Amino acid sequence: MxxxxxxxxxxxxxxxxxxxxxxxxxxxxxxxxxxxxxxxxxxxxxxxxxxxxxxxxxxxxxxxxxxxxxxxxxxxxxxxxxxxxxxxxxxxxxxxxxxxxxxxxxxxxxxxxxxxxxxxxxxxxxxxxxxxxxxxxxxxxxxxxxxxxxxxxxxxxxxxxxxxxxxxxxxxxxxxxxxxxxxxxxxxxxxxxxxxxxxxxxxxxxxxxxxxxxxxxxxxxxxxxxxxxxxxxxxxxxxxxxxxxxxxxxxxxxxxxxxxxDEYFIGYNDGRADIAPAFAWILNGIAADYPETRPVLDAELNDIGKAILGEAQGKCAVPSGLAQQHRLTSEWTTSGEPLTAVIDRSPALKSAFAEQRIGTLxxxxxxxxxxxxxxxxxxxxxxxxxxxxxxxxxxxxxxxxxxxxxxxxxxxxxxxxxxxxxxxxxxxxxxxxxxxxxxxxxxxxxx
The missing domain is CATH 3.40.50.1820 (Alpha/Beta hydrolase fold, catalytic domain)
Structure with a gap:
């Protein structure tokens, strides 16, 4: 056989x-x-x-x-x-x-x-x-x-x-x-x-x-x-x-x-198919650690964005899937804005991302x-x-x-x-x- x-x-x-x-x-x-x-x-x-x-x-x-x-x-x-x-x-x-x-x-x-x-x-x-x-x-x-x-x-x-x-x-x-x-x-x-x-x-x-x-x-x-x-x-x-x-x-x-x-990393690499899954991993972690960000992400992410986050959570570092097919994060959002714009106008997201910055200590x-x-x-x-x-x-x-x-x-x-x-x-x-x-x-x- x-x-x-x-x-x-x-x-x-x-x-x-x-x-x-x-x-x-x-x-x-x-x-x-x-x-x-x-x-x-x-x-x-x-x-x-x-x-x-x-x-x-x-x-x-x-x-x-x-x-x-x-x-x-x-x-x-x-x-x-x-x-x-x-x-x-x-x-x-x-x-x-x-x-x-x-x-x-x-x-x-x-x-x-x-x-x-x-x-x-x-x-x-x-x-x-x-x-x-x-x-x-x-x-x-x-x-x-x-x-x-x-x-x-x-x-x-x-x-x-x-x-x-x-x-x-x-x-x-x-x-x-x-x-x-x-x-x-x-x-x-x-x-x-x-x-x-x-x-x-x-x-x-x-x-x-x-x-x-x-x-x-x-x-x-x-x-x-x-x-x-x-x-x-x-x-x-x-x-x-x-x-x-x-x-x-x-x-x-x-x-x-x-x-x-993390936010600079997303903005710098937005549009790159090979790195796009990493954006989803970051957002999944933010949502898990900071419950106050979940309603914001739920409202700001469209069906594509939510599906990307769901798929990425079970993936390893070289996946091929939805994130690669939608490499621009503006395709993930209900407003058509890139993720960095969404982060910047959300106090909850902005605060959570600021806590991840190296160089403050x-x-x-x-x-x-x-x-x-x-x-x-x-x-x-x-x-x-x-x-x-x-x-x-x-x-x-x-x-x-x-x-x-x-x-x-x-x-x-x-x-x-x-x-x-x-x-x-x-x-x-x-x-x-x-x-x-x-x-x-x-x-x-x-x-």
């Missing part, structure tokens, strides 16, 4: 994505089957059902324990790694949503099987991943075991962050990767939410430092690290760390290709910011303004502005290509911070 066309098409897409991943990374990604033994003996909390009894690791218990970063449950995990083996532990931990209420977030801790050869004890990187989408199947902790996630006909995502994560592990650095609030768990993932993302990153570090048998301890040096959505999350975490998690020994933050301002640690001047997705101008603002507050900031990559849009555009040149530089930068070297700064060159 022949292969059904729908399955055959999905397999072709899967092969092409594997090929793209290999072309971008220059490495062979191997799926490691079976369960990799965790580096510790985890004791199930009293009264907490085993995963088998609970039925779903991602379903939080009826009540959460006290303490941000407290581990709710953990289990050995499957991972797909390249040349560097690591023992993986999937964990659910307590974090805070955008309104500081307790919430459950899932993440993955990776213990490298090589020694740390840098200065001092083995450090921990709190890794904030790039955009994966809004569907629960897009959670990084799930993608790490699959590498590629395909939903026919063309909803596809591969775990490209494994490139940077493998490089960190090869240096002997422990890594914890957050899924962010609402990915995998029942809540709506509030995509590009400043506080929820920052909390998830900082609390992932708190959780990892509690795992027994890892060699980590409460004083372990921590680096915040992220690109794209992860760059925004790392920036938010750097801004909030001194007030939200002052006990975490953060030595610095790498902020790569961040989205700095001052990090207490050195920052390496990296952005391509021709970035077609996360625009450079707000990144430069963010860096200049931090400089004005006395933060040692090094802004690496890559002007060599030409403006290219599409699946592998400037934003994606700029991810790779910054890998080596960012990881040398963090090694220098761990060695206690003075942080470089080009603040004098920023107005």
């Amino acid at each position: 022949g292969t059904p066309k729908s399955q055959e098409g999905s397999e072709i897409v899967r092969i092409r994505i594997f090929g793209l991943a290999a072309a971008l990374t220059g490495t062979l990604i191997v799926v490691v089957g079976g369960t990799i033994a965790a580096p510790h003996a985890w004791t199930q909390p009293a009264g907490e059902k085993s995963v088998a009894e609970a039925g779903d690791f991602y379903l939080p218990p009826p009540s959460l324990p006290d303490g941000r970063g407290t581990i709710v449950r953990a289990e050995p995990a499957q991972v797909a790694m390249g040349m560097v083996p690591a023992a993986a532990t999937r964990l659910m931990y307590v974090s805070s949503d955008t309104h500081d209420a307790p919430t459950a977030v899932v993440g993955t801790y990776l213990q490298p099987n090589v020694q740390w050869t840098g200065p001092g004890e083995r450090p921990l990187v709190a890794y904030a991943g790039g955009t994966k989408g809004q569907g629960d199947q897009c959670a990084p902790s799930k993608l790490m075991s699959q590498v590629v996630q395909v939903q026919p006909p063309l909803d596809i995502i591969f775990e490209y962050d494994l490139v940077a994560i493998s490089s960190l592990l090869s240096r002997g650095i422990a890594v914890v990767v957050t899924d962010y609030h609402g990915l995998g768990t029942p809540d709506v993932h509030d995509y590009l939410n400043r506080k929820a993302q920052a909390h998830a990153v900082l609390d992932s570090a708190r959780a990892a430092l509690q795992l027994p048998g890892t060699g980590l301890n409460p004083g372990t040096p921590v680096i915040l690290y992220g690109y794209s959505q992860g760059g925004m999350a790392s920036a938010g975490a750097a801004e909030l760390q001194s007030s939200y998690a002052p006990e975490v020994n953060v030595r610095g933050a790498y902020v790569g290709g961040p989205v700095v301002d 001052t990090p207490a640690v050195p920052v390496l910011a990296a952005s391509a001047t021709n970035d077609e997705g996360a625009p450079f101008v707000p990144v430069r303004e963010m860096a200049a603002g931090w400089c004005g507050s006395g933060v040692p900031v090094q802004l690496e502005s890559n002007a060599e990559i030409p403006p290219v849009s599409g699946l592998v555009g400037t934003h994606v290509m700029a991810f790779f040149p910054s890998l080596a530089a960012s990881q040398q930068w963090l090694t220098d911070r761990l060695a206690g070297m003075p942080a470089p700064s080009n603040c004098a060159a920023l107005p």
Whole structure:
């Protein structure tokens, strides 16, 4: 019997994505089957059902324990790694949503099987991943075991962050990767939410430092690290760390290709089919987090706009659907205005979007910011303004502005290509911070 066309098409897409991943990374990604033994003996909390009894690791218990970063449950995990083996532990931990209420977030801790050869004890990187989408199947902790996630006909995502994560592990650095609030768990993932993302990153570090048998301890040096959505999350975490998690020994933050301002991001990219689904993810998160915005969105979005938001909520990062067919946001609204105009004349929406802006607080640690001047997705101008603002507050900031990559849009555009040149530089930068070297700064060159 022949292969059904729908399955055959999905397999072709899967092969092409594997090929793209290999072309971008220059490495062979191997799926490691079976369960990799965790580096510790985890004791199930009293009264907490085993995963088998609970039925779903991602379903939080009826009540959460006290303490941000407290581990709710953990289990050995499957991972797909390249040349560097690591023992993986999937964990659910307590974090805070955008309104500081307790919430459950899932993440993955990776213990490298090589020694740390840098200065001092083995450090921990709190890794904030790039955009994966809004569907629960897009959670990084799930993608790490699959590498590629395909939903026919063309909803596809591969775990490209494994490139940077493998490089960190090869240096002997422990890594914890957050899924962010609402990915995998029942809540709506509030995509590009400043506080929820920052909390998830900082609390992932708190959780990892509690795992027994890892060699980590409460004083372990921590680096915040992220690109794209992860760059925004790392920036938010750097801004909030001194007030939200002052006990975490953060030595610095790498902020790569961040989205700095959600509304600016929408206006800058309005009309681009490949980025249009991200606008829907943002609005879905805003509506979930700020109930006062729901009547506004219900009145302002037409049937097309509402259908786009509904479809996008279950999609990963490279979907093909209604958003691509209606790439101009003026097609989403009852008034025929673009989304930015609707936001500007709605006090509820304007206030909610203003809360997502990075650069309003001052990090207490050195920052390496990296952005391509021709970035077609996360625009450079707000990144430069963010860096200049931090400089004005006395933060040692090094802004690496890559002007060599030409403006290219599409699946592998400037934003994606700029991810790779910054890998080596960012990881040398963090090694220098761990060695206690003075942080470089080009603040004098920023107005």
